[in-house]
Amino acid sequence: MNDTEAVIKKHLHRVAPEANLDQLRPEDDLGNALDIDSMDFYTMMVALSEEFGVEVPEEEYGQLRSLKSITTFLERSVNRPMDS
Amino acid sequence: MNKAAQQHMTYRQAVREAMREAMQKDDRVFLMGEDVGRYGGCFNVSEGMLQEFGEDRVVDTPLSESGFTGCGIGAAAAGMRPIVEIMTVNFSLLAADQIINTAAVLYYMSGGQFNVPVVIRMATGGGKQLAAQHSRSLENWYAHIPGLKILTPATVEDARGMLWPALEDPDPVLIFENSTLYNYEDAYSGNGHTVDISTARVRRAGSDVSILTYGIGLHKSLKAAEQLSKQGIEAEVVDLRVLRPLDNETVFASVRKTHRAVIVDEGWKSGGISAELSARITESLFYDLDCPVERVCGAEVPAPYARHLEQASLPQPQQIIETIQKMGGIHG
Amino acid sequence: MPSLGSQMIEARLIQWLVKPGDTVKRGDIIGEIDTEKGLIDIEVFEDGVVTELVSEEGEVIPVGSVMAVIDGEDEGEKAKAKLASPPEEPEKKEPRKKREKAATPPEQPETASREVPLHRVKASPLARRVAEDLQVDLSKVKGSGAEGTIHKKDVEAFAKQKAADETFEKELDMAEHLSAAGTGGMRQAIAAAMSRSNREIPHYYLETEIDMKVPLDWLNEQNKERAVSDRLLPPMLLIKAVANVLTELPALNGFWTDEAMHVEEGIHIGFAIALRQGGLVIPAILNADLKSLEETRSAFVDMVMRAREGHLRSREISSATITVTSLGERGADKVYGVIYPPQVALVGFGKIAKRPQTVDGAIGIRPTLSVVLAGDHRASDGHTGSRFLEKLNEQLQHPEAL
Numbered sequence: 015m016n017d018t019e020a021v022i023k024k025h026l027h028r029v030a031p032e033a034n035l036d037q038l039r040p041e042d043d044l045g046n047a048l049d050i051d052s053m054d055f056y057t058m059m060v061a062l063s064e065e066f067g068v069e070v071p072e073e074e075y076g077q078l079r080s081l082k083s084i085t086t087f088l089e090r091s092v093n094r095p096m097d098s
Numbered sequence: 099m100n101k102a103a104q105q106h107m108t109y110r111q112a113v114r115e116a117m118r119e120a121m122q123k124d125d126r127v128f129l130m131g132e133d134v135g136r137y138g139g140c141f142n143v144s145e146g147m148l149q150e151f152g153e154d155r156v157v158d159t160p161l162s163e164s165g166f167t168g169c170g171i172g173a174a175a176a177g178m179r180p181i182v183e184i185m186t187v188n189f190s191l192l193a194a195d196q197i198i199n200t201a202a203v204l205y206y207m208s209g210g211q212f213n214v215p216v217v218i219r220m221a222t223g224g225g226k227q228l229a230a231q232h233s234r235s236l237e238n239w240y241a242h243i244p245g246l247k248i249l250t251p252a253t254v255e256d257a258r259g260m261l262w263p264a265l266e267d268p269d270p271v272l273i274f275e276n277s278t279l280y281n282y283e284d285a286y287s288g289n290g291h292t293v294d295i296s297t298a299r300v301r302r303a304g305s306d307v308s309i310l311t312y313g314i315g316l317h318k319s320l321k322a323a324e325q326l327s328k329q330g331i332e333a334e335v336v337d338l339r340v341l342r343p344l345d346n347e348t349v350f351a352s353v354r355k356t357h358r359a360v361i362v363d364e365g366w367k368s369g370g371i372s373a374e375l376s377a378r379i380t381e382s383l384f385y386d387l388d389c390p391v392e393r394v395c396g397a398e399v400p401a402p403y404a405r406h407l408e409q410a411s412l413p414q415p416q417q418i419i420e421t422i423q424k425m426g427g428i429h430g
Numbered sequence: 431m432p433s434l435g436s437q438m439i440e441a442r443l444i445q446w447l448v449k450p451g452d453t454v455k456r457g458d459i460i461g462e463i464d465t466e467k468g469l470i471d472i473e474v475f476e477d478g479v480v481t482e483l484v485s486e487e488g489e490v491i492p493v494g495s496v497m498a499v500i501d502g503e504d505e506g507e508k509a510k511a512k513l514a515s516p517p518e519e520p521e522k523k524e525p526r527k528k529r530e531k532a533a534t535p536p537e538q539p540e541t542a543s544r545e546v547p548l549h550r551v552k553a554s555p556l557a558r559r560v561a562e563d564l565q566v567d568l569s570k571v572k573g574s575g576a577e578g579t580i581h582k583k584d585v586e587a588f589a590k591q592k593a594a595d596e597t598f599e600k601e602l603d604m605a606e607h608l609s610a611a612g613t614g615g616m617r618q619a620i621a622a623a624m625s626r627s628n629r630e631i632p633h634y635y636l637e638t639e640i641d642m643k644v645p646l647d648w649l650n651e652q653n654k655e656r657a658v659s660d661r662l663l664p665p666m667l668l669i670k671a672v673a674n675v676l677t678e679l680p681a682l683n684g685f686w687t688d689e690a691m692h693v694e695e696g697i698h699i700g701f702a703i704a705l706r707q708g709g710l711v712i713p714a715i716l717n718a719d720l721k722s723l724e725e726t727r728s729a730f731v732d733m734v735m736r737a738r739e740g741h742l743r744s745r746e747i748s749s750a751t752i753t754v755t756s757l758g759e760r761g762a763d764k765v766y767g768v769i770y771p772p773q774v775a776l777v778g779f780g781k782i783a784k785r786p787q788t789v790d791g792a793i794g795i796r797p798t799l800s801v802v803l804a805g806d807h808r809a810s811d812g813h814t815g816s817r818f819l820e821k822l823n824e825q826l827q828h829p830e831a832l
Contacts, residue, residue, distance in 0.1 A: 070658040388556040427581025
């Protein structure tokens with residue numbers, strides 16, 4: 015597990031404290047796997063966006079559904095200048 | 099007496115049969131009044147009786163209500179059992195002094211020496227286009243007087259059965275026959291039996307409202323009750339039968355059950371029997387009432403001559419229905 | 431102890447956030463209580479200085495009792511401001527007045543007349559007698575007769591309702607006692623409210639399918655311009671749309687109490703929020719009709735966050751005039767809700783999903799949303815309900831106007 019994933023899991027734990035994140039597979043749909051709703055997801059994304067200092071464009075937001083897709087997005091965005 | 103056993107009888111026949119029977123049973127009984135003999139009575143009630151009983155027992159009198167009523171009272175005091183017929187209550191005013199100042203108080207004034215066992219029959223009520231002077235319902239007034247007994251037969255059975263006990267009563271009894279009832283016909287199989295002259299009767303049982311009425315009002319109230327029943331309102335109809343003394347017990351029992359009272363009286367409200375009943379109910383049953391006592395009475399105007407106006411001035415079933423429908427808490 | 435709903439009897443004080451000597455302002459959070467609706471922050475309605483904390487942490491306190499004393503700064507005198515819900519404020523002035531009066535010769539008639547209600551109750555004698563037998567307070571009974579006259583049947587109906595309410599309160603009472611055991615109490619409270627609803631409210635359900643393409647497209651456009659933290663989510667649109675419609679159809683906004691509909695002026699949209707530990711809370715977005723969409727958005731985010739953390743405010747938890755429940759993008763297609771008494775309507779939004787839809791005479795695949803209105807048939811009829819759904823659709827098709 016890389017650092018990005020660990021940070022995501024930290025925030026997931028905050029919105030879903032009772033969920034067992036060890037069993038979460040990278041491709042799992044977070045909503046279904048952890049029973050989190052749009053507000054939980056929103057809360058987590060706001061936190062991630064602040065922590066990583068990245069904006070989440072509208073066209074990406076809807077695509078970010080799994081641990082893997084969020085990790086990929088964050089890593090890609092962090093390595094890219096913000097004002098592109 | 100095979101006539102009494104017949105299946106149907108008019109109110110007029112019932113009164114006549116009652117008189118015939120009384121005269122057959124008791125020699126002291128005789129009938130006197132204006133036109134009761136040769137003419138057969140102004141409402142044809144005594145038709146044939148002159149022929150049957152002769153001039154001594156069916157006496158045509160001069161047109162002097164005060165005079166012949168006084169004669170009747172005197173005869174009663176002397177031991178006879180006269181039936182005095184006054185054409186209508188309107189003319190009884192001329193005999194009011196005899197009835198109120200003599201008949202009602204003679205027993206008291208004489209220190210118990212004289213009873214006045216007279217029966218005075220008269221027609222009452224409006225509805226026949228006889229105009230203001232001939233359409234009154236003044237039984238209310240007589241019901242005001244201690245010493246008198248006031249009967250208001252509304253059924254064939256009562257018309258037939260009230261006379262004999264009235265004659266047996268040691269005090270003056272006034273019988274008010276609503277003139278629109280003479281042609282009323284009903285099944286009769288009473289075979290001449292008498293009825294009590296002290297109680298009111300529940301003519302139709304109901305749970306939602308008590309209609310207290312007498313005379314012609316009974317028939318209008320029963321009609322209204324049938325209509326109301328179709329709307330889910332069950333009216334109990336109480337026939338007062340006796341306006342003096344009023345049968346509190348029967349009236350109160352009904353109102354205690356239904357918690358609502360409507361009084362239907364062709365007479366006027368002011369100072370009338372409806373006012374008296376309303377007062378008694380409020381005095382005794384205040385905490386049983388679920389809404390104010392209502393009255394459906396004659397309009398406080400001289401009786402109009404025009405038919406539509408006269409009908410409008412008298413209580414009608416529709417008016418009874420509307421009054422009851424508006425009574426508080428009646429539905430549900 | 432403030433009342434956070436007509437059914438609340440007591441609550442446990444979890445902690446004080448102030449101590450004697452602290453200065454407090456209207457709106458400050460001064461403590462935290464545990465109710466059947468979860469943890470609630472207590473607001474203070476007076477400016478002043480805390481002089482005494484009467485209740486101890488952990489104590490179960492009946493509604494209406496004094497929890498703390500605050501010295502008011504107003505009028506420069508020692509006015510004892512009871513820490514309680516605003517409706518009780520007028521009471522605090524009474525004793526002061528009476529004390530002033532004591533200096534002048536005693537005026538007994540005036541004191542006595544104060545206890546006589548200004549508006550005399552019109553009740554039939556029988557109704558009064560029955561009320562006495564059934565121990566019914568006539569001033570609370572709504573009369574069915576002319577000029578509101580109370581008749582026997584009104585008293586009997588009221589007594590019947592009261593008995594039902596008492597059963598409900600007993601159930602709730604039981605729930606309160608269980609609340610010490612954690613979320614079990616909330617479960618019991620939900621059980622009591624929903625049982626009552628099912629027992630007393632004749633529900634009717636009306637359902638329609640709303641084409642969400644226009645509102646969602648608009649939402650996406652908006653969100654392109656916004657930071658992730660300012661995102662607009664569909665429920666915000668839905669709440670705002672419901673609030674707008676209610677301004678036109680007030681018959682669905684309010685409470686059924688004492689056998690009658692009481693339309694509320696304020697439109698406070700209760701939003702059902704499921705809690706992860708089980709159960710749900712229904713905090714309200716207060717005066718949602720008067721808020722802009724942006725204000726609705728921030729109120730919504732703030733409220734959901736605090737609901738999850740157990741920091742809802744007393745007013746939010748007790749004021750909803752209607753409930754909205756939205757299943758979001760997952761879950762069931764439709765939700766047939768159970769009205770939260772004494773409210774008279776619940777709007778259930780199902781999952782927004784792509785479904786075949788007739789568009790301009792052809793079948794198209796569109797994001798659609800099923801809306802089910804649950805209405806209390808005592809308070810409104812299907813006609814009103816239908817108009818509600820129609821108008822809701824109109825609102826959503828013009829999101830820019832929300």
